[in-house]
Amino acid sequence: MTHPNATATRPEVAAVSCTHSDTTARFFRALSDPTRLRLLEFILAAERTSAECVEHVGISQPRVSVHLSCLADCGYVIARRDGRKLRYSVGDPRVAELVTLARALAADNAAALDCCPRIPPKSSANGDAR
Amino acid sequence: MTHPNATATRPEVAAVSCTHSDTTARFFRALSDPTRLRLLEFILAAERTSAECVEHVGISQPRVSVHLSCLADCGYVIARRDGRKLRYSVGDPRVAELVTLARALAADNAAALDCCPRIPPKSSANGDAR
DNA sequence: TCGTAGTATTCGGCAAGGCGGATAAGTCAA
DNA sequence: TTGACTTATCCGCCTTGCCGAATACTACGA
Numbered sequence: 001m002t003h004p005n006a007t008a009t010r011p012e013v014a015a016v017s018c019t020h021s022d023t024t025a026r027f028f029r030a031l032s033d034p035t036r037l038r039l040l041e042f043i044l045a046a047e048r049t050s051a052e053c054v055e056h057v058g059i060s061q062p063r064v065s066v067h068l069s070c071l072a073d074c075g076y077v078i079a080r081r082d083g084r085k086l087r088y089s090v091g092d093p094r095v096a097e098l099v100t101l102a103r104a105l106a107a108d109n110a111a112a113l114d115c116c117p118r119i120p121p122k123s124s125a126n127g128d129a130r
Numbered sequence: 131m132t133h134p135n136a137t138a139t140r141p142e143v144a145a146v147s148c149t150h151s152d153t154t155a156r157f158f159r160a161l162s163d164p165t166r167l168r169l170l171e172f173i174l175a176a177e178r179t180s181a182e183c184v185e186h187v188g189i190s191q192p193r194v195s196v197h198l199s200c201l202a203d204c205g206y207v208i209a210r211r212d213g214r215k216l217r218y219s220v221g222d223p224r225v226a227e228l229v230t231l232a233r234a235l236a237a238d239n240a241a242a243l244d245c246c247p248r249i250p251p252k253s254s255a256n257g258d259a260r
Numbered sequence: 261t262c263g264t265a266g267t268a269t270t271c272g273g274c275a276a277g278g279c280g281g282a283t284a285a286g287t288c289a290a
Numbered sequence: 291t292t293g294a295c296t297t298a299t300c301c302g303c304c305t306t307g308c309c310g311a312a313t314a315c316t317a318c319g320a
Contacts, residue, residue: 020233021168027236029162033278034155041151050297060280065298067278075239084287084296092238098231103150105224106157109205163308180267190310195268197308214266214317 030074031102035059036067043077044096047089160204161232165189166197173207174226177219 031037035057042048042056054064068088071077078091090096161167165187172178172186184194198218201207208221220226 020237021171022164023240024229024233024236025162025164025167027232027239028158028167032155032159032162034152035278037155037158038151059278061296062281062283062298062300063279069298073242075235075242081287084289086297092235094231094235098228098235099154101224101228101231102157103154105205105222105228106154107150108222109157110153112203112205159307165308189308191266192268192270192311192313193309199268211317214264214319216267 027074030070030076031099033067035063036071037099039064039067040071040076040090040095041099043071043088044090044099047080047087049082049085049087051085053088157204160200160206161229163197165193166201167229169194169197170201170206170220170225171229173201173218174220174229177210177217179212179215179217181215183218 031040038057039053042053048056050061050064050068053068054061057064068077068079068086072079072088075092076090076095077088080087080089161170168187169183172183178186180191180194180198183198184191187194198207198209198216202209202218205222206220206225207218210217210219
């Protein structure tokens with residue numbers, strides 16, 4: 001599913017509205033998790049196997065499997081069978097564009113970008129953070 | 131504040147690593163909420179007051195206030211006083227670029243983009259969706 | 261000064277979603 | 291077919307973060 005390229009889309013602003021926002025937000029959500037983003041960046045650099053991904057991010061294999069499936073469903077990466085392994089790669093060059101652009105913006109605002117520091121001033125005890 | 135260009139920021143994929151990912155993920159998180167994304171798109175089209183934003187998204191004023199503060203902290207929008215109102219606008223052209231790019235990608239993958247439909251097959255009762 | 265409009269913060273509640281561990285399901289070599 | 295290996299699903303647990311309502315704070319006008 002999801003033919004990798006085939007795309008022809010070109011950036012065209014305007015014509016927003018609609019529940020298009022919901023879909024796009026969903027799209028962003030996939031990248032809003034540090035682990036998934038790390039995985040995407042890792043795969044962006046080169047084709048990777050699941051095992052490599054597991055080692056790279058350091059969480060359990062089942063979790064990585066879910067994350068990779070998520071990235072694949074969203075069209076960020078493509079899975080390819082190689083023997084009994086799966087190799088993941090990024091098929092759409094716009095993905096790199098998107099990440100690069102976001103990284104640039106984030107870097108510029110990194111200063112104030114504790115983002116939503118106002119939201120979780122709750123909680124108590126528990127010093128384990130993560 | 132926040133000079134649009136200013137800092138380096140040149141597209142260079144790979145060679146990322148670092149906890150840069152965390153910051154960037156944080157950045158994406160701001161756009162991963164449909165309400166916030168809707169607000170950003172709304173403001174992207176024209177400068178808006180808080181009241182307009184509240185009406186546009188249809189949730190409580192306190193919530194909108196938090197969302198707008200979040201967007202401002204992340205550098206997506208800029209707040210400007212006008213009388214006793216606040217007017218929000220987008221100061222960095224790259225924000226529009228980012229949204230446009232994401233929208234294009236999301237549209238292309240919208241088909242399979244139920245994104246993480248595999249994650250919440252739990253729960254029961256309660257048919258209130260979201 | 262006081263009153264009002266506009267904005268921000270606090271609070272309790274609740275769903276979404278990330279995590280590890282156990283385990284099922286699929287894939288290939290002998 | 292069996293066994294080894296790789297990947298995906300299920301499970302309970304727990305944190306994150308969104309929500310409305312109440313309310314405090316701030317800026318401006320009279």
